[in-house]
Amino acid sequence: MSRLTDLLRQLRSADPQLGADLEKEITALTKRRSFGLVFERHQPEAVELPGQPVRRGSKVQVLPPRGETAKGDARNPGTTVVLYSSSPEKAVLGTVRLRRTIKVNPDCVWGLHGSDIGISESDLNAYLEGADESTLLEVDCPDSWEQPVPLNSLRTVLGIEPSQSFRYLATEQVEQAKQLSAPDV
Incomplete structure (x- = not known):
């Protein structure tokens, strides 16, 4: 995200209000999505779909109780x-x-x-x-x-x-x- 941060900094100096508005939206987006380094494209082995209803035949992840880790x-x-x-x-x-x-x-x-x-x-x-x-x-x-x-x-x-x-x-x-x-x- 450092390139995005640099561009946002440049925008804030040119147009403070637009920069502040865009920063607010980016902050909201980063709270909903994880961003990180991606070095190559590939097929994920699993994709989490929070909020998706569980139906018969769905594969689910059973988490251990809060604060514990699974074997x-x-x-x-x-x-x-x-x-x-x-x-x-x-x-x-x-x-x-x-x-x-x-x-x-x-x-x-x-x-x-x-x-x-x-x-x-x-x-x-x-x-x-x-x-x-x-x-x-x-x-x-x-x-x-x-x-x-x-x-x-x-x-x-x-x-x-x-x-x-x-x-x-x-x-x-x-x-x-x-x-x-x-x-x-």
């Missing part, structure tokens, strides 16, 4: 997280184990965790710009695979499409992907 939920400590680099590699690079998730006000992330984050403060600020909240993943047990596993291999060998933000993989799928990283003998 296999990505927020559970010990979950294996597959690391996919969308640019420039477009490949899986390895895995880490989730220790815990940390909810932090976006304005406090750098001050609290800047020394542990592998990007610059300006890149982090650009990434978090406009976010009302942020969740950090504290990880351990890094497993850097011998070779990156390209997106095409994930599609052809495992028959999976990477999702826009995250997706769950069975332990067997993670092992199959790791085998793809082994150099040919």
